[in-house]
Every structure is written in structure tokens, then in C-alpha cells.
Amino acid sequence: MDYSHIIVGGGSAGSVLANRLSARSANRVLLLEAGQDTPPGQVPKEIEDTYPGTAYFDPRFHWTKLKVRTQVVSHNNPDAAPPPLRKYEQARVLGGGSSINGQMANRGAPTDFDEWEARGAAGWNWDGVLPFFKKVEHDLDFADEWHGREGHITVTRIPAERWCDHTKAAGEAFRLAGFKYLPDQNGRFEDGYFPVTASIDGRKRVSAAVGYLNAQVRARENLTISTETQVSGLLFEGNRCVGVSAMVKGQPREFRGAEVILSSGAIHSPAILLRNGIGPVGHLREMGIEVRSALPGVGQRLMDHPSISLSSFIRRPARLTDAHSRRHILLGLRYSSGLPETPKGDMFVAVASKSAWHAVGQQVASLLAFVNKTYSEAGQVRLASTDWQEEPVVEFNLLSDRRDLDRLMSGFRMLAAMQLSAPLAAVTTDPFPAAYSDKVRAIGVVNERNRWLTKAVAALLDGPPALRSWIIDRYVVEGFTFRQVMEDEEALEAFIRKATIGVWHASCSCRMGRDDDPMAVVDNQGRVRGMEGLRVVDASIFPVVPCANTNFPVLMTAEKIADTMLAGG
Template sequence: MSEFHYLVVGAGSAGAALAARLSEDPGRKVLLLEAGPDYATIAETPREILDGSAMSMSAFDWHYKAEITDRRRIIFPRGKVAGGSSAVGATIALRGTPNNFDEWASMGNPAWAWDQVLPYYKRLENDLDFDNEYHGRGGPIPIRRWKPEELAPVQHVFHEAALKAGFPEVEDHNHPQASGVGPIPSNRNDTRTRFSTAMGYLAMARGRPNLTIYSGAQVNRVLFEGTRACGVEVTNPAGGIEEIHAGTVVLATGAVSTPAILMRSGIGPAADLQRLGIDVLLDRPGVGGTLIDHPRTGAFMVPKEGTFNPEDAFLQTMVRTTAPGSTEFNDLQYYMINHFDLTLFPELQMLAAAKTIFGVMVVHQRPQSRGRLVLTSADPAAPPDIDLNFLDTEQDIQILVDAVRTCWQLMQTPGIVDRGDRFVVLGEDMAADDEMLGHYVRLSLDSGYHPVGTARMGSAEDADAVVDERLQVHGIDNLYVGDASVMPSIVNCNTNLTSIMIGERLADSLRAS
């Protein structure tokens, strides 16, 4: 392939947005590489990618595993398809709040303060419900909220139970000050179809002669001339190795794959790289070193036969709230789950003695615990070692203990509890005892699948920072990172919309340079 002005690695939430925006300049040639398949039309797209009623966690996945706590390993889904995790996830289109970005600014990244990122949140969206100072119309990603008549019956009961419990009514969870119960904003045009960045950004850009999309190409490492990035080495769909050159290289493969590519390229903790026989180009200990994710658990029951419709979306209504005694705004999310298939979770299936559960789930949005991602081999086919290190602080444990008790209390609501045959593990005595609930939290804990921070932004003096606030890798010319790995701290929401925003903002920065 001939030389490109921009080479974007990864056609996921951020990468698809980035490539589409960069190719708006007809004078710049853009190559977008994707390891998974690329479906150019909706007619070609498999049903499970279009079906927003459930997550797709196997067919279009990297099949990573992660250590969660106490050496327990879980599946750790990451989308391997154009659109990335936006094409397989739960379609929850939430934004971070101003305090998240004020924190980013205070960590040496003033260009990412709230007033700087809001225009990019607005630009990406076509909000079908709100048109005001906080929302945009005409963007590539449709966002709608569930209407009352579209909700499963148990969602109405949950909504009323949350109001009675003291949570305020919320019409728009993406208003900066919103806190309480209301319908989930979702990246869809209708009640059924998941709308990914491939369907939004790439669909509008595919006809441009200056944009090339190359799918089935897995990037092994970045190529350099001295300390200047000049391209990438890929394994092509036929299994051969080829080199592709470009003026600027951007890694947008997500918080797992991006640090792995950096380390295979010689950028990362020197001792770890040397142990694997990788020549060290740049000793940067922060690569893979600050992994943050959202832990989740809850109170669940086995549903009685005929009490749910498997065609309903599994999530429709949520509570965003601040944990009692916490100084972190909206650091908890509660969801009423209509139904959840345990096929990919054999341990939970065994505990439940059933294939489907429903219940109230809680997700901790601002945990103190930090994990790490480590390269296990220089072989690009070898997955990295992902250690989430959940529940590493007493505060994280106590917040979830209290939150599970709230889940249990909400599940006692008439119209919810009588839909179930039995609770999964939890019982009344356990719910009243902090120590027993602590054991339950450890047993039932899983991930929100929102990894961030593994190549975080910060000043050059910050030893753990990997990129500057322009998202250029410290000490390397023409190499940028544009995905969730650059987040210096985790946002108090699902990370998909913020990842897209990062792609939008980086595209503007690169085009202006």
C-alpha cells in the first residue's frame, strides 16, 4: 500500500469516529485498519450485532480473560469488528459529568476540562429527545430514551420503587446535574437496533476516495525511524506479514490492545520488555500500569416461567446516584435487569441452577482500586495478562456491601419479588450482615467491561503518563493514542460515548496541526 497521511489502528468507538473526521479533508489520505470483519451495509451486518436487546460477547470478540479478585478469572469481552465495543455492547449512551473532566484538567490536561469536551459530546450525537445547550442534533450517533409505553412491566415497578426510596425523577441522564431514576439514553434510532460507530461514522465516510478501510488486518507493532513512528507491521487476512507506512500513526484499539501494541513496539516498562526479549525504544512504566474498570454485582432471582419477554431489551431504566457519605457525584448506578442469559457464565449458571436470571444490578463508577495489564509474550497472538485488582481498598468493599443491600431492598418490592422463584445465593440473614455481604460481593463480582487508563494522558514529568494532552506519545514523534486507554481517571458512566468523544477531539487536534 502507498503511504498515507494518517494510519488509524482500530475501527472501534473512537477509531471509526477519528478516521471519518480526518477523511473530511479531501487532501489527506486516511487508512483505517481493523482486525475484525467490516460490514459495509446494514443488510450485510449479522443480526446479533444489530440486536440491541442483548450484548454480543462471543462471536465478534477477542476472547480475553481477566483476573478480577482473589485469583478469580472472568471473561472480558472486547469487540473485534468494525464499530468495536459500540457494535456489541449494551447501548448505554451516557456522558461523564463536569467533575470528571475538571479532574482530568487538574491532572495536567487543561484541554480536557468540561467546557472543552462538551462541544464534542454534542457534535457526535443526534439526540432524538432534547435540543438545548447540552445536546446536539444531526450528529452520526442517534440517542434516544425509552418511552413509558416501551418499558417492560417490571421497569415501571422499579421506577416507582426508586421514587419511593427517595431517588429524584430524571428525564435526561445526560444533563450535567442529573441524579436519580429515569430512562436510559441509548445509541439507537428505535427500540431494537444497536447503532454502532461503524453504522454512523463509517457509513457517511465510505464513499470518500481518500479513505481506505482494511479489515482482517491485525497490527503487530509500530514501525519507527529513530524515535519517529512511520507505519505499522500487520498480519494480513492471508496470514502474511506486511508493512504499511504513514506520516502519522494513531492507535485506537482500546485499553487492552493499545498498550499491548505499544509494548510490543518497545514502549513500556523497560524491565518487562527486556524480560520478553523486546528491544526498549522508550522506558514508559505507565503503559499498562493504571488499569481502571467499573465493578458490578447485585441481587438476582431466577424468574418464574412466563414472567419476562426475551425479546425485551435487558436494560431500560436506571438510577444514577451518590453513595451515602461519598464525595464522588453519581458514583453508583442501579439497573433493573429484565432478563440476563447465563450461557457464557457457567459459574453463575451453576449457582443459580438456571440459565436466566433477573434482578437489580449495581455498578460502582469511581472505585479506588487500580489494576495492571502486562504483556506475557512478544507474540502478537498471545493475549496480555489483565489484572483488574477489584476490591483492593476497604472503601470499595464497603460501598458495594451497602449498595447490594439497597439492591436487595429494591428487589423486595411487590411486582418485582413475586416474579421470581428464588434468590441466587442471597438471603435475608445474609443481607443484614456486613461480613456475609462482603463474602457475597467477592463471590458475585463481575466487570462492567469499561477498562480505561492503560496509556493515560498527563505531563511529561508524570512518570506514569504515556501521552500528553494532545494525545501524542511522550518522547515519540508522529505517534498518537486515541481511545479509552488515555483517560487519566475513569468517568462516572459507561465509557462508550466518552471514547467516541475522544476520537472526535483528537481528529480536530490533528487536522489543526
């Protein structure tokens, strides 16, 4: 059977495209997803939960072999030891990241999208993208010029009366520091603190699969959804892509279509292009791959938001319970660093009043700061092997721009001042610089061993203060104490360099741009340069990562390109 459109990847972008393109009865649409299905009435409870910490750590929903390097990799010093590899929780399930992420439904700054257009993505300025952000959402709280009420993704905010005392104390600390309260973070873009907008309906997560691939859409005769299906290669006739080869539940298949759309994310979409001879000539020849199209930008300039965390022990009465909310991040802060030539709102703080699903996680709060407007654009995705089953080499090279390091250092000092302010000092104790280490990941896996282990440790932490402080210093702190990083600038910089991670916002590895930009991979409609019948539509085509969690910008991007395609583009 031939299809009009074959979509490779059933994540956020793929779910949108499958819905919109199949709405035209003349189209025959095939959606391929490597992970499992989440059909109506059978969505796993971990995915439905408005607390994302269980789905996020569940290996059933991950590319379990994917590991990345976040620290800067020196390719000029072959004798230098490479930075450590870190597990990367890339979603492998229908709905993609929207099925396991933190449900943060924000958009970015208007200046982000004006920069997109300035970098060569014609028509992608703020005025060009706002209608598609509005088209995505069904906002339960606001109906104004900034918001949509008819979209497939329900969004809402947890009101302050349902915040625990820790969240309320953080809000009061922000207020006393001079920040303005904003009832809506997706309204006018300005500095201030706000209840975070979440892609939930108040009771459950609303993933892209739940919102865009409901029972009515699935009933369309012209839409086929094939899960547990991993694409092994692209099929070509000359410079035209005419289909894909795939493994469907372990069986090889070929699917042919008029157009193939890669929506596999900023790590796997460039890897697919590279394996099929589309990318930098030097790397392709090094791997023994015949060059089909010389595009030096494929896999290059990978981006994410560098982040750091300051954690603390929450006194018992101030903790978040299910009676307040299942969600752990209820409050956010957007602020301006004041660094020369950076736009307003270039920094973001998320207040997590619970750090994990288990007993110790309920006792630990975190102030998570990330560089909203990052200048580190030196990441890359390369092949480790020509074998389609092997994960690529992924180097984010966070903090490759000194401005990001400087802002995280100043941001950490600001977080420390907030942590020591009267409101937060009244509800927390024992602040410590936190690292998202392999030990933290291991204890975050949902199993009975971790459940009982953390219960035992939590009982000790609720014991005498001296014992709690000793346990935190001995078993929780990893190399740097709060006092060290506050009193020693070199220790603070060393901690930031070691502990900075991304926030799972991989993007920009197949960028949109002008025809005269040698690093542009696709045009402003996602069409791969020099090829026919092949597009990329996901976060990899962002010209630069916006000042936002990337899920809503991905949904917007897919809506905008689907609209163009249906109009004949």
C-alpha cells in the same frame, strides 16, 4: 502507498478518526481492523439487534483467547494461589465495543472531566468536552444546551408506556425510596432514576461503524478500510514511528505513513507499545525487549467499574416481551453513597428485566449495581510473551481500594431493600445473589443445545413454587444464598469479593498527563511522550474512568482529538 494517517483499530475511536480525518481530501487515511467488516446493508443481524445479548456472546465478534483476572492479585505473596482467569468479551469487529455492547449512551459527571484536567489533561474539563459530546449525538428526544441533533450516533430512550411490569415496578420502588424521576440522564447531572439513553434509532443499534463509516464515507477515495488485519509491529526510523507491519487475511504486509494512531483499546494499545519497546524499563528488560522509550505508565493503573448483581425470578405477567421492547435494560438509577469525600452520583444501578436471550434469561431479572466513581487504580497490562499473537496478562485488581468494597456492600443491601419492597415483591420471587460465572457464560452462547436446554429448565421454573426454589438453590445459586448475605456480614463481604466483576469499561492504561508526571504516557492530544508520529486515542488515555459507560466518552475523545489534529495539533 504512503498514508498521512494509519489508524490501528476500527472500534469506536478508530471509526470516528477515520471519518473526520478523511473528510479533508489532502489526507490519505488507512483504517486497520483485526475483525470483520460490517458494511452498510450487510451488518450482522446480531449486531443490528437492539437487544445486545446475542452479539455479546457471539465468538465471531471477540478476541476469543483473551482472559483476565478481576480479583486482586497478590505479588507480595508468591505462595498465594492466583485468582481465577475469566473470559473477557473484548470486541473484535468493525465498530469495536459499540457493535456488541449494551448500547448505554451516557457521558459521566462534570466533575469527572474537571478531574481529568486537574490530573494534567489541559483543556479536558467539562466545558472543554461538552461540545464534543454534543457533536457525537443525534438525540431524537431532546434539543437543549445539553444535546446535539446533528451527530452520527442516534440516541433515544424507551418511554415508560413501553416498559414491562417488572421495569415499572422497579421505577416505583425507586420512587417510594425517595428518588427523583429524571426524564433525561444526560441532562443536569443529579441523583435520580430515568429511562436509559441508548445508542439506537428505535429499531436498530447505531454502532460507531454504522454511524461514522456509512456508504458516503466509504466512497471517499482517500479512505482505505482493511479488515481482518492484525498489526504485528510498529516500524521506526529513530524515535519516529513510520508505519506498521501487519497480517492481512493471513498475508504479511507493511504500511507506511506520516502518523500512526493506536486505537486498539485499553488492553491491546498498551500491549502494542510494550512489544515495541515503549514502557516500563524493568518489564521490557525482563521480556528481553530493547527499550525504545522508557515510559513507566504504559499498561499501568488499568481501571474498570466494579459491579455486583442481585437477581430474581420474574412472575409470568411481568416479564419483558418483544411487544414491549427488544432491549433488556430500560431503566437506570444514579445515587450518592454518602461516603466521605466522594462526589454526588458515585453509584449506578441498571435494571435488567431480562438476563439473557434464552428461555431462562427471560424469567430472570437483575439489579446490577456498579461503583460509578471507583478508586481502584491498581490494574495492569503486561506481556506474557513477545509474540504479537499472544494475549497479554491483564489484572484489573478490582476492589483494591477498600472504599469500593464498602460501597458495593452497602449498595447490595440497598438493592435487597428495593427487591423486598412492595412493588418488586409483587412481580418477582426467589431473590438470589448472582455471579457471572463460566457456567453462565457457557449457557449464554447462542446454539441449539442451549436453546432446548433452557426451554426445558424454564418449563420447570414456571411449575410449582417449591420446585422452582429448589432448582434455583441447587443449580443457580453459586455458594451464597440471599438469606446468608443478608444475615451475615462476613458472608456478604466474601460474596462481594468473589463475585465482583468489571463491566467491560477497561480504561486508563496509557493516561494523558503533564510532562512532569512520570506515569503519563501521552499528552493532551494523545501524542506518545518521547516519540514522533505516534498517538494513542482510545479509552486507555483517560486520566481516570468517568462515572459512565465508556463508549460515549471514547467517541467524545476521538472527536476532540480529531478536531485538534485537523487544526494542526
